[in-house]
Amino acid sequence: MNYPSKxxxxxxxxxSKFPGIGxxxxxxxxxxxxxxxxxxxxxxxxxxxxxxxxxxxCQKCGNIADADLCGICNSHNRVQTTVCLVEDLRDVMAIxxxxxxxxxxxxxxxxxxxxxxxxxxxxxxxxxxxxxxADGIEEVIMALSATMEGDTTVFYVSKKLKEKNIKITSISxxxxxxxxxxxxxxxxxxRSIVNRIPYSA
Amino acid sequence: MNYPSKxxxxxxxxxSKFPGIGxxxxxxxxxxxxxxxxxxxxxxxxxxxxxxxxxxxCQKCGNIADADLCGICNSHNRVQTTVCLVEDLRDVMAIxxxxxxxxxxxxxxxxxxxxxxxxxxxxxxxxxxxxxxADGIEEVIMALSATMEGDTTVFYVSKKLKEKNIKITSISxxxxxxxxxxxxxxxxxxRSIVNRIPYSA
Numbered sequence: 001m002n003y004p005s006k007x008x009x010x011x012x013x014x015x016s017k018f019p020g021i022g023x024x025x026x027x028x029x030x031x032x033x034x035x036x037x038x039x040x041x042x043x044x045x046x047x048x049x050x051x052x053x054x055x056x057x058c059q060k061c062g063n064i065a066d067a068d069l070c071g072i073c074n075s076h077n078r079v080q081t082t083v084c085l086v087e088d089l090r091d092v093m094a095i096x097x098x099x100x101x102x103x104x105x106x107x108x109x110x111x112x113x114x115x116x117x118x119x120x121x122x123x124x125x126x127x128x129x130x131x132x133x134a135d136g137i138e139e140v141i142m143a144l145s146a147t148m149e150g151d152t153t154v155f156y157v158s159k160k161l162k163e164k165n166i167k168i169t170s171i172s173x174x175x176x177x178x179x180x181x182x183x184x185x186x187x188x189x190x191r192s193i194v195n196r197i198p199y200s201a
Numbered sequence: 202m203n204y205p206s207k208x209x210x211x212x213x214x215x216x217s218k219f220p221g222i223g224x225x226x227x228x229x230x231x232x233x234x235x236x237x238x239x240x241x242x243x244x245x246x247x248x249x250x251x252x253x254x255x256x257x258x259c260q261k262c263g264n265i266a267d268a269d270l271c272g273i274c275n276s277h278n279r280v281q282t283t284v285c286l287v288e289d290l291r292d293v294m295a296i297x298x299x300x301x302x303x304x305x306x307x308x309x310x311x312x313x314x315x316x317x318x319x320x321x322x323x324x325x326x327x328x329x330x331x332x333x334x335a336d337g338i339e340e341v342i343m344a345l346s347a348t349m350e351g352d353t354t355v356f357y358v359s360k361k362l363k364e365k366n367i368k369i370t371s372i373s374x375x376x377x378x379x380x381x382x383x384x385x386x387x388x389x390x391x392r393s394i395v396n397r398i399p400y401s402a
Contacts, residue, residue: 001294004272005265007255008290011248017241018230029219031290033252034265040218045249047212051234051242054208064206064235071205089209089232093202 001027060131062107062124064089072096072104079103081138085128085157087111087150091143103141106131111149112156120156128157132164139167146173202228261332263308263325265290273297273305280304282339286329286358288312288351292344304342307332312350313357321357329358333365340368347374 001023003009008030015026033041057063058070065071072078072092082103086092092105108123131137140161144150158168174192175184184192202224204210209231216227234242258264259271262284266272273279273293283304287293293306309324332338341362345351359369375393376385385393 002297004290004293005256005267007248007251007267008265010244011252014241014244014248018233020226020229025221027291027294028221030252032220034256038253040215041249041252043211043215045246045253047208047215048242048246048249050208051212051231052239052246055206055235064209066206066208089205090228092205093228096203 060135061105062109062127063092063105077102081136082141083128083131083137083139084141084143086143087145095143103139106140108144108153111144111147112153113149123153125157125160129160129164132161132166137166139169142168142170261336262306263310263328264293264306278303282337283342284329284332284338284340285342285344287344288346296344304340307341309345309354312345312348313354314350324354326358326361330361330365333362333367338367340370343369343371 003012008027011030011033012023012026015021015029016023021029033044054066056065056067058065058073059068060073061070063070063072067074073080079102083106084095084101084103085106085108086095087108087110089107092107095101095105106124106128108125108128110118110123112118112120112123128140132140140157142154142158144154154170161168173188174195175181175188181189204213209228212231212234213224213227216222216230217224222230234245255267257266257268259266259274260269261274262271264271264273268275274281280303284307285296285302285304286307286309287296288309288311290308293308296302296306307325307329309326309329311319311324313319313321313324329341333341341358343355343359345355355371362369374389375396376382376389382390
Protein backbone atom coordinates (compact mmCIF):
# COMPACT_ATOMS: atom_id res chain seq x y z
CA MET A 1 0.00 0.00 0.00
CA ASN A 2 1.10 3.55 -0.71
CA TYR A 3 0.55 5.85 2.25
CA PRO A 4 0.16 9.57 1.66
CA SER A 5 2.37 10.38 4.66
CA LYS A 6 5.39 8.84 6.38
CA UNK A 7 3.85 9.36 9.84
CA UNK A 8 0.76 7.39 8.83
CA UNK A 9 2.92 4.63 7.35
CA UNK A 10 5.03 4.34 10.52
CA UNK A 11 1.93 4.38 12.74
CA UNK A 12 0.27 1.66 10.64
CA UNK A 13 3.45 -0.44 10.85
CA UNK A 14 3.56 -0.19 14.65
CA UNK A 15 -0.14 -0.99 15.09
CA SER A 16 0.07 -3.97 12.74
CA LYS A 17 2.74 -5.54 14.96
CA PHE A 18 -0.03 -6.46 17.42
CA PRO A 19 -1.48 -9.96 17.13
CA GLY A 20 -4.64 -10.10 15.04
CA ILE A 21 -4.19 -6.60 13.60
CA GLY A 22 -3.41 -6.38 9.90
CA UNK A 23 -2.50 -3.33 7.81
CA UNK A 24 -6.12 -2.46 7.02
CA UNK A 25 -7.28 -2.60 10.64
CA UNK A 26 -4.16 -0.70 11.70
CA UNK A 27 -5.00 2.09 9.24
CA UNK A 28 -8.55 2.19 10.61
CA UNK A 29 -7.18 2.58 14.17
CA UNK A 30 -4.74 5.33 13.15
CA UNK A 31 -7.46 7.26 11.31
CA UNK A 32 -9.71 6.85 14.37
CA UNK A 33 -6.98 8.53 16.44
CA UNK A 34 -6.65 11.41 13.95
CA UNK A 35 -10.39 11.95 13.54
CA UNK A 36 -11.12 11.80 17.25
CA UNK A 37 -10.23 13.83 20.27
CA UNK A 38 -6.52 14.72 20.42
CA UNK A 39 -6.59 13.78 24.13
CA UNK A 40 -6.80 10.13 23.08
CA UNK A 41 -3.44 10.45 21.29
CA UNK A 42 -1.96 12.17 24.35
CA UNK A 43 -3.35 9.48 26.66
CA UNK A 44 -1.99 6.71 24.44
CA UNK A 45 1.44 8.39 24.51
CA UNK A 46 1.32 8.72 28.32
CA UNK A 47 0.31 5.09 28.72
CA UNK A 48 3.26 3.97 26.55
CA UNK A 49 5.65 5.97 28.73
CA UNK A 50 4.18 4.46 31.89
CA UNK A 51 4.30 0.91 30.49
CA UNK A 52 8.06 1.38 30.22
CA UNK A 53 8.70 2.86 33.66
CA UNK A 54 5.81 2.06 36.02
CA UNK A 55 5.41 -1.69 35.57
CA UNK A 56 6.55 -3.74 38.57
CA UNK A 57 6.41 -7.48 38.99
CA CYS A 58 5.40 -9.11 42.28
CA GLN A 59 8.54 -10.63 43.83
CA LYS A 60 6.59 -13.70 44.92
CA CYS A 61 4.11 -14.69 42.22
CA GLY A 62 5.50 -12.75 39.25
CA ASN A 63 2.20 -11.00 38.55
CA ILE A 64 2.18 -7.40 37.39
CA ALA A 65 1.82 -5.15 40.41
CA ASP A 66 2.01 -1.52 41.47
CA ALA A 67 4.48 -2.34 44.29
CA ASP A 68 7.02 -5.02 45.23
CA LEU A 69 4.24 -7.41 46.21
CA CYS A 70 0.90 -7.77 44.42
CA GLY A 71 -2.38 -7.26 46.23
CA ILE A 72 -3.01 -11.01 46.44
CA CYS A 73 0.41 -12.02 47.85
CA ASN A 74 0.14 -9.09 50.26
CA SER A 75 -3.33 -10.01 51.54
CA HIS A 76 -3.94 -11.53 54.98
CA ASN A 77 -7.21 -13.03 53.76
CA ARG A 78 -5.52 -15.39 51.29
CA VAL A 79 -4.17 -18.83 52.11
CA GLN A 80 -0.47 -18.29 51.40
CA THR A 81 0.35 -22.03 51.44
CA THR A 82 -1.88 -22.96 48.48
CA VAL A 83 -0.46 -21.91 45.12
CA CYS A 84 -2.30 -21.97 41.80
CA LEU A 85 0.07 -22.31 38.84
CA VAL A 86 -1.10 -20.30 35.81
CA GLU A 87 0.30 -19.19 32.48
CA ASP A 88 -0.25 -15.44 32.72
CA LEU A 89 -2.10 -12.48 34.19
CA ARG A 90 -5.25 -13.16 32.20
CA ASP A 91 -5.69 -16.55 33.90
CA VAL A 92 -5.34 -14.88 37.31
CA MET A 93 -8.05 -12.38 36.37
CA ALA A 94 -10.34 -15.16 35.09
CA ILE A 95 -9.97 -17.18 38.31
CA UNK A 96 -10.31 -14.08 40.51
CA UNK A 97 -13.56 -13.23 38.72
CA UNK A 98 -15.10 -16.52 39.90
CA UNK A 99 -14.60 -15.47 43.54
CA UNK A 100 -14.08 -19.15 44.41
CA UNK A 101 -10.34 -19.21 45.08
CA UNK A 102 -8.76 -18.13 48.36
CA UNK A 103 -5.15 -19.15 47.77
CA UNK A 104 -2.35 -17.35 45.96
CA UNK A 105 -0.90 -17.67 42.45
CA UNK A 106 2.36 -18.35 40.68
CA UNK A 107 2.73 -17.02 37.15
CA UNK A 108 4.85 -19.09 34.78
CA UNK A 109 5.00 -16.48 32.03
CA UNK A 110 4.36 -19.02 29.28
CA UNK A 111 4.23 -22.72 28.50
CA UNK A 112 6.97 -25.11 27.39
CA UNK A 113 6.80 -25.06 23.59
CA UNK A 114 9.86 -26.32 21.69
CA UNK A 115 8.29 -25.22 18.39
CA UNK A 116 8.28 -21.59 19.61
CA UNK A 117 11.71 -22.00 21.21
CA UNK A 118 10.33 -21.78 24.76
CA UNK A 119 12.12 -24.15 27.17
CA UNK A 120 11.68 -24.71 30.93
CA UNK A 121 14.52 -22.26 31.63
CA UNK A 122 12.46 -19.45 30.04
CA UNK A 123 9.64 -19.93 32.54
CA UNK A 124 9.43 -19.11 36.24
CA UNK A 125 9.77 -22.75 37.32
CA UNK A 126 12.88 -22.32 39.49
CA UNK A 127 11.18 -19.42 41.27
CA UNK A 128 8.29 -21.79 42.07
CA UNK A 129 10.64 -24.41 43.53
CA UNK A 130 12.48 -21.82 45.65
CA UNK A 131 9.16 -20.45 46.81
CA UNK A 132 7.91 -23.86 47.96
CA UNK A 133 10.60 -24.03 50.62
CA ALA A 134 10.71 -20.34 51.46
CA ASP A 135 6.95 -19.97 51.94
CA GLY A 136 6.12 -23.48 53.19
CA ILE A 137 3.77 -24.20 50.26
CA GLU A 138 1.55 -27.25 50.92
CA GLU A 139 -0.41 -27.56 47.68
CA VAL A 140 0.22 -26.63 44.04
CA ILE A 141 -2.86 -26.51 41.79
CA MET A 142 -2.08 -26.93 38.09
CA ALA A 143 -4.35 -24.54 36.16
CA LEU A 144 -2.73 -24.54 32.71
CA SER A 145 -4.45 -24.85 29.34
CA ALA A 146 -5.45 -28.37 28.28
CA THR A 147 -3.23 -28.20 25.20
CA MET A 148 -0.10 -30.07 24.14
CA GLU A 149 2.05 -27.25 25.58
CA GLY A 150 0.03 -27.07 28.79
CA ASP A 151 0.20 -30.85 29.36
CA THR A 152 3.95 -30.88 28.69
CA THR A 153 4.47 -28.08 31.18
CA VAL A 154 2.30 -29.77 33.83
CA PHE A 155 4.27 -32.99 33.35
CA TYR A 156 7.64 -31.22 33.63
CA VAL A 157 6.68 -29.16 36.69
CA SER A 158 5.06 -32.08 38.51
CA LYS A 159 8.20 -34.17 37.97
CA LYS A 160 10.32 -31.36 39.42
CA LEU A 161 7.97 -31.05 42.42
CA LYS A 162 7.78 -34.80 43.10
CA GLU A 163 10.57 -34.93 45.68
CA LYS A 164 9.27 -31.84 47.50
CA ASN A 165 6.57 -33.88 49.25
CA ILE A 166 3.70 -31.51 48.60
CA LYS A 167 0.19 -32.10 47.32
CA ILE A 168 -0.15 -31.61 43.56
CA THR A 169 -3.66 -31.18 42.17
CA SER A 170 -5.20 -30.07 38.89
CA ILE A 171 -8.34 -28.10 38.06
CA SER A 172 -11.08 -30.55 37.09
CA UNK A 173 -11.73 -31.22 33.42
CA UNK A 174 -14.97 -32.39 31.88
CA UNK A 175 -18.25 -31.27 30.40
CA UNK A 176 -18.94 -27.62 31.22
CA UNK A 177 -21.79 -26.86 33.64
CA UNK A 178 -24.81 -26.07 31.52
CA UNK A 179 -23.08 -27.70 28.54
CA UNK A 180 -25.05 -30.08 26.36
CA UNK A 181 -23.57 -33.53 25.81
CA UNK A 182 -24.23 -33.65 22.10
CA UNK A 183 -22.16 -30.49 21.48
CA UNK A 184 -19.18 -31.58 23.63
CA UNK A 185 -16.05 -32.63 21.76
CA UNK A 186 -15.25 -36.35 21.62
CA UNK A 187 -12.09 -36.23 23.73
CA UNK A 188 -13.66 -34.26 26.58
CA UNK A 189 -16.76 -36.47 26.57
CA UNK A 190 -14.70 -39.68 26.41
CA ARG A 191 -12.39 -38.64 29.24
CA SER A 192 -15.30 -37.40 31.35
CA ILE A 193 -16.68 -40.96 31.29
CA VAL A 194 -13.33 -42.63 32.00
CA ASN A 195 -12.58 -40.15 34.83
CA ARG A 196 -16.11 -40.20 36.26
CA ILE A 197 -16.56 -39.01 39.85
CA PRO A 198 -18.79 -40.28 42.69
CA TYR A 199 -22.21 -38.64 42.60
CA SER A 200 -23.02 -36.43 45.55
CA ALA A 201 -26.53 -35.06 45.70
CA MET B 202 -12.71 -6.63 35.78
CA ASN B 203 -10.14 -6.16 38.53
CA TYR B 204 -6.73 -5.28 37.18
CA PRO B 205 -3.65 -6.03 39.26
CA SER B 206 -2.09 -2.69 38.39
CA LYS B 207 -3.30 0.84 37.69
CA UNK B 208 -1.01 1.17 34.65
CA UNK B 209 -2.52 -1.94 33.08
CA UNK B 210 -6.03 -0.68 33.80
CA UNK B 211 -5.32 2.72 32.21
CA UNK B 212 -3.66 1.10 29.20
CA UNK B 213 -6.62 -1.26 28.71
CA UNK B 214 -9.02 1.68 28.94
CA UNK B 215 -7.14 3.62 26.26
CA UNK B 216 -6.87 0.65 23.89
CA SER B 217 -10.55 -0.21 24.30
CA LYS B 218 -11.50 3.27 23.03
CA PHE B 219 -10.63 2.09 19.53
CA PRO B 220 -13.51 0.82 17.38
CA GLY B 221 -13.90 -2.96 17.50
CA ILE B 222 -11.57 -3.40 20.47
CA GLY B 223 -13.17 -4.54 23.72
CA UNK B 224 -11.62 -4.88 27.18
CA UNK B 225 -10.44 -8.45 26.60
CA UNK B 226 -8.74 -7.69 23.29
CA UNK B 227 -7.27 -4.53 24.80
CA UNK B 228 -5.74 -6.55 27.64
CA UNK B 229 -4.29 -8.99 25.10
CA UNK B 230 -2.69 -6.08 23.21
CA UNK B 231 -1.25 -4.55 26.39
CA UNK B 232 0.20 -7.89 27.52
CA UNK B 233 1.66 -8.34 24.04
CA UNK B 234 3.46 -5.02 24.49
CA UNK B 235 4.80 -6.05 27.90
CA UNK B 236 5.89 -9.52 26.81
CA UNK B 237 7.54 -8.34 23.62
CA UNK B 238 10.49 -6.17 22.75
CA UNK B 239 10.53 -2.89 24.71
CA UNK B 240 11.38 -1.11 21.45
CA UNK B 241 7.78 -1.67 20.34
CA UNK B 242 6.54 0.39 23.33
CA UNK B 243 9.09 3.09 22.53
CA UNK B 244 8.07 3.11 18.86
CA UNK B 245 4.37 3.33 19.80
CA UNK B 246 5.16 6.29 22.07
CA UNK B 247 7.15 8.02 19.31
CA UNK B 248 4.37 7.48 16.81
CA UNK B 249 1.82 9.02 19.20
CA UNK B 250 4.03 12.10 19.59
CA UNK B 251 4.43 12.42 15.83
CA UNK B 252 0.68 11.98 15.19
CA UNK B 253 0.19 15.12 17.27
CA UNK B 254 2.88 17.28 15.69
CA UNK B 255 3.83 15.94 12.24
CA UNK B 256 0.44 15.52 10.60
CA UNK B 257 -0.25 18.03 7.82
CA UNK B 258 -3.30 18.28 5.61
CA CYS B 259 -3.04 19.03 1.89
CA GLN B 260 -4.32 22.60 1.35
CA LYS B 261 -6.11 21.57 -1.83
CA CYS B 262 -7.67 18.14 -1.37
CA GLY B 263 -7.56 17.81 2.43
CA ASN B 264 -5.68 14.51 2.34
CA ILE B 265 -3.05 13.80 4.99
CA ALA B 266 0.33 14.85 3.65
CA ASP B 267 3.92 15.39 4.70
CA ALA B 268 3.95 18.93 3.26
CA ASP B 269 1.51 21.74 2.37
CA LEU B 270 0.43 19.87 -0.76
CA CYS B 271 0.01 16.10 -1.05
CA GLY B 272 1.93 14.09 -3.63
CA ILE B 273 -1.11 13.82 -5.90
CA CYS B 274 -2.08 17.52 -5.93
CA ASN B 275 1.59 18.35 -6.45
CA SER B 276 2.08 15.97 -9.39
CA HIS B 277 2.41 17.18 -13.00
CA ASN B 278 1.24 13.78 -14.24
CA ARG B 279 -2.26 14.11 -12.79
CA VAL B 280 -5.19 15.85 -14.49
CA GLN B 281 -5.80 18.72 -12.07
CA THR B 282 -9.19 19.58 -13.56
CA THR B 283 -10.87 16.24 -12.75
CA VAL B 284 -11.74 15.82 -9.07
CA CYS B 285 -12.87 12.60 -7.43
CA LEU B 286 -14.98 13.26 -4.31
CA VAL B 287 -14.31 10.69 -1.56
CA GLU B 288 -15.12 10.27 2.11
CA ASP B 289 -11.63 9.74 3.51
CA LEU B 290 -8.01 8.72 3.05
CA ARG B 291 -8.82 5.02 2.80
CA ASP B 292 -10.93 5.59 -0.31
CA VAL B 293 -8.04 7.50 -1.92
CA MET B 294 -5.72 4.57 -1.17
CA ALA B 295 -8.23 2.06 -2.58
CA ILE B 296 -8.66 4.03 -5.83
CA UNK B 297 -4.90 4.69 -6.12
CA UNK B 298 -4.28 0.94 -5.79
CA UNK B 299 -6.30 0.30 -8.95
CA UNK B 300 -3.86 2.43 -10.96
CA UNK B 301 -6.81 3.47 -13.21
CA UNK B 302 -7.35 7.06 -12.10
CA UNK B 303 -5.29 9.97 -13.34
CA UNK B 304 -7.18 12.89 -11.80
CA UNK B 305 -7.00 14.40 -8.32
CA UNK B 306 -9.15 13.99 -5.20
CA UNK B 307 -11.21 15.99 -2.77
CA UNK B 308 -11.67 14.56 0.71
CA UNK B 309 -14.97 15.34 2.43
CA UNK B 310 -13.92 14.02 5.84
CA UNK B 311 -17.23 12.22 6.41
CA UNK B 312 -20.78 11.90 5.12
CA UNK B 313 -23.92 13.84 6.01
CA UNK B 314 -25.51 11.86 8.83
CA UNK B 315 -28.08 13.65 11.00
CA UNK B 316 -28.25 10.63 13.33
CA UNK B 317 -24.54 11.07 14.18
CA UNK B 318 -24.88 14.85 14.28
CA UNK B 319 -22.85 15.37 11.09
CA UNK B 320 -24.23 18.16 8.92
CA UNK B 321 -22.99 19.65 5.61
CA UNK B 322 -21.11 22.38 7.52
CA UNK B 323 -18.92 19.69 9.18
CA UNK B 324 -17.67 18.47 5.80
CA UNK B 325 -15.27 20.05 3.33
CA UNK B 326 -18.03 21.01 0.88
CA UNK B 327 -17.34 24.76 0.83
CA UNK B 328 -13.68 24.02 0.15
CA UNK B 329 -14.78 21.99 -2.90
CA UNK B 330 -16.92 24.84 -4.24
CA UNK B 331 -14.10 27.35 -3.78
CA UNK B 332 -11.69 24.97 -5.44
CA UNK B 333 -13.91 24.59 -8.53
CA UNK B 334 -13.43 28.24 -9.44
CA ALA B 335 -9.85 28.59 -8.23
CA ASP B 336 -8.52 25.51 -10.05
CA GLY B 337 -10.87 25.53 -13.07
CA ILE B 338 -12.31 22.09 -12.25
CA GLU B 339 -14.22 20.59 -15.19
CA GLU B 340 -15.53 17.32 -13.75
CA VAL B 341 -16.47 16.08 -10.26
CA ILE B 342 -16.73 12.29 -9.87
CA MET B 343 -18.89 11.20 -6.94
CA ALA B 344 -17.21 8.20 -5.31
CA LEU B 345 -19.07 7.92 -2.00
CA SER B 346 -20.48 4.81 -0.35
CA ALA B 347 -23.81 3.55 -1.72
CA THR B 348 -25.48 4.00 1.66
CA MET B 349 -28.22 6.29 2.91
CA GLU B 350 -25.57 8.75 4.17
CA GLY B 351 -23.57 8.52 0.94
CA ASP B 352 -26.64 9.11 -1.25
CA THR B 353 -27.75 12.06 0.89
CA THR B 354 -24.31 13.61 0.60
CA VAL B 355 -24.17 13.09 -3.19
CA PHE B 356 -27.61 14.70 -3.51
CA TYR B 357 -26.62 17.71 -1.39
CA VAL B 358 -23.27 18.26 -3.11
CA SER B 359 -24.68 17.85 -6.64
CA LYS B 360 -27.40 20.43 -5.88
CA LYS B 361 -24.72 22.86 -4.67
CA LEU B 362 -22.66 22.26 -7.82
CA LYS B 363 -25.56 22.58 -10.25
CA GLU B 364 -25.11 26.27 -11.03
CA LYS B 365 -21.35 25.89 -11.48
CA ASN B 366 -21.81 24.46 -14.99
CA ILE B 367 -19.43 21.53 -14.59
CA LYS B 368 -19.77 17.84 -15.44
CA ILE B 369 -20.95 15.71 -12.49
CA THR B 370 -20.47 11.95 -12.77
CA SER B 371 -20.65 8.97 -10.43
CA ILE B 372 -18.66 5.77 -10.24
CA SER B 373 -20.65 2.97 -11.88
CA UNK B 374 -22.73 0.64 -9.73
CA UNK B 375 -23.77 -2.90 -10.55
CA UNK B 376 -22.77 -6.53 -10.32
CA UNK B 377 -19.06 -6.87 -9.48
CA UNK B 378 -16.74 -8.21 -12.19
CA UNK B 379 -16.37 -11.93 -11.51
CA UNK B 380 -19.44 -11.77 -9.27
CA UNK B 381 -22.09 -14.45 -9.64
CA UNK B 382 -25.65 -13.30 -10.24
CA UNK B 383 -27.24 -15.67 -7.75
CA UNK B 384 -25.18 -14.24 -4.88
CA UNK B 385 -25.80 -10.59 -5.73
CA UNK B 386 -28.18 -8.70 -3.45
CA UNK B 387 -31.66 -7.93 -4.83
CA UNK B 388 -31.29 -4.16 -4.97
CA UNK B 389 -27.98 -4.23 -6.85
CA UNK B 390 -29.29 -6.85 -9.29
CA UNK B 391 -32.57 -5.00 -9.80
CA ARG B 392 -30.89 -1.66 -10.44
CA SER B 393 -28.30 -3.24 -12.71
CA ILE B 394 -31.14 -4.33 -15.00
CA VAL B 395 -32.97 -1.00 -14.86
CA ASN B 396 -29.72 0.92 -15.49
CA ARG B 397 -28.41 -1.48 -18.16
CA ILE B 398 -25.72 -0.19 -20.52
CA PRO B 399 -25.13 -0.74 -24.27
CA TYR B 400 -23.04 -3.84 -24.89
CA SER B 401 -19.66 -3.23 -26.47
CA ALA B 402 -17.66 -6.29 -27.51
